[in-house]
Amino acid sequence: MSGQSIYRIEHAHVRVRMVLSHGSSADGTPVVAWRGPNDYASQWWSIDPVDGERDTYMIRNTHTGSYMDLTGSSAWSGTKIIGYQRTGNPNQKWVIMKEQSGTGFWKIQSKATNTFANLLYGGSQTGTQIVGWEGSWDDGKSDGHQHWTLVRQGETPKKPDSNQTPKKPDDKTPSKPDKTKSLKKSEPRPDETKVPKKTEDKPQNGTANGTANETKNPKQPEVIPPKTKPDEEKDPKLKQGTDETPKGERDESKAPKQTDDDTPNLENIQAEIVPGLNKAYEYFLFFRFDKIDGFRGIMRSHIIPKISTAKQVFEMLKKKEFPLNGLPNPEWEYVGCSVGFSSIGLSKLGLDDYLYDEAFHWGQKRDARDLGDKGTEKEGIFNPEWEDKYLEEIHGVFQITAHNDTMGRAFVKQLKRDLQYAKGIKEVVYFSTAFRPMPYTRQEHFGFRDGISKPEIKGYTFDDELPIRDLEKERRPAWAVDGSFFVFRKLKQLVPEFNGYLRENGMKLFPNLPPEDASHKLGARMFGRWKSGTPVVLSPDKDDESISNDDKQVNNFQYSTDQKTCPFAAHTQKSFPRNNFPTSYDHLFRRASIPYGPELDALETSTTTADRGLLFLCYQSSIDRGFKYTQQRFNSPNFPSTNLQGDSPGYDSILGSSARFMTGANPDKPSEKLCVPLRFVEPRGGEYFFIPSISTLDKIAAGSHK
Structure with a gap:
């Protein structure tokens, strides 16, 4: 390509295009995928040639003035691409x-690292991150995550003139769910703040090396925060209280009152969200x-x-x-209760606004x-091997x-x-459980201590826990304030089989140790x-x-960039790789x-005969970027990328799919x-x-939510 022009940068195989998240001009704003209407202002990029450097360009967002930037010049696969002055x-x-290879698709390579702009795992959801990832210029047989088309402003997109199009990843565009109407989607309005003027080169993304800072990250709640009031002078149509307010933009006058600095309103939040x-x-x-x-009546009374x-x-x-x-107490009579609704349940109640979370919108069975x-798949529909009662519609x-x-x-x-x-209310599933007896109360059935790393909630932290960030902040409706998404998973554990595997293979890997x-x-x-x-790092x-009993030590560590101390495929590193994946802190959730x-x-x-396992429960402001994002990493053998000798880390050694492998089990x-x-x-x-506010x-209950 040559000359300066303005383009939409669209993915070649998935119906998304690059935008700045929420149209924000703030330094560090992620570049993400957008699959909404074509009139979103943040989707236009000016591609400006760099004098004296062949085929080299700077890519400027025309809405914000921010430049496309690879965080910290990091060559690690998975490094976030951001907007920056x-x-x-x-x-x-x-x-x-x-x-x-002749596909006709464009590739975009960082001049600093030779990594390529990549649609993370080929995700089709709005909000999927655009990251730097290793690759090559000749990859016609690849998964296509790095293939892009450039649509000049005022032109209609054209398909490449080639018969060598690589295999396309599944575009998992969801269809309308059965038994309910489709939820309404409304485009989020981009942020109107101005680009700050640069006076000197500054370290990006929290620290000089471009990685997230564990102790200084802003502490964000996992409950959905209120939105800032739109700039009415710049966009009169956004003036509150008028009939011209765009559909989906929240009316601040109707939102529950918040405390200072967007700290959650504890009187309005169900306790199972925070503190738990x-x-x-x-x-x-x-x-x-x-x-x-009938349901409204029983809710009220x-x-x-x-x-x-x-x-x-x-x-x-x-x-x-x-x-x-975890400890029973016969003298403690307090009983806690919370209630949440599925996407279909909310829709039936009339709360059919789109919440900017595709996983929630379509439900876990679809996911x-x-x-x-x-x-198994039949006639294009995937049916998971779940217990029958969980396959029923749940509201x-x-x-x-x-x-x-x-x-x-x-x-x-x-x-x-x-x-x-x-x-008119039917019980679908009833399930009761308890923590394991002493001395195993803090352990799951494999025998490992559970629930160690938990993020903190802004303004209400008692211990030095990991901060959670809310990067969503989409234009959710007023009724979603002080609510949270909730994931329920029943996971059966095959304990005898796991113990037998450890006995057999432990002796092979470490023959000099007692069995x-x-x-x-x-x-x-x-x-x-x-x-x-x-x-194991420590x-x-x-x-x-002495380490596990010390709250100051048990979570105070970083992973090495090799597998000597901890394998890349270890369950804890797959689910939260800390410094080995700079955006780890953007995907935390409370377990x-x-x-x-x-x-x-x-x-x-040797063989499991009883039904035992773990009820996995977690809370977050986005399932797409929280639980689902993390879970999909379990099933990727290349995460986290080592960038060392081309070795694949393998699958999550605990939760990965069957017939898998891992590297790094033997540190030698x-x-x-x-x-x-x-x-x-x-x-x-x-x-x-979704667990709504009080x-x-x-x-x-009053039928006055709309």
């Missing part, structure tokens, strides 16, 4: 040429309703008064009134293939928590009576932590409870999982592949929910 540095220069309810027992009642009026608020629970925690998490669940869920099982079951019994009284020690070491390298929770050869099922029977020595032979022929965790059901529940 002009620096003239090589990480803002891009070589743009056509791919050399301490518990020894938990009960889940999944339901479907046919008569909306029987349900809402029982909902626990975040303020109530925080006050009890401050006074140290709550029993310790099962992307999550790596086993299943909502009640979560009940208790430290006194008698009180908890009495609460559930009364709740079921109330729902029967309302009529039990060899088994423990292999398990630790597969998980990334010893059973006590001690990171103690590579043996468990050290609140709990084991289920009986303890291992003495007769279960980090490139050696370890075959993992069995799947030790089997998904058995689940759903995505004020929204009140409006649902």
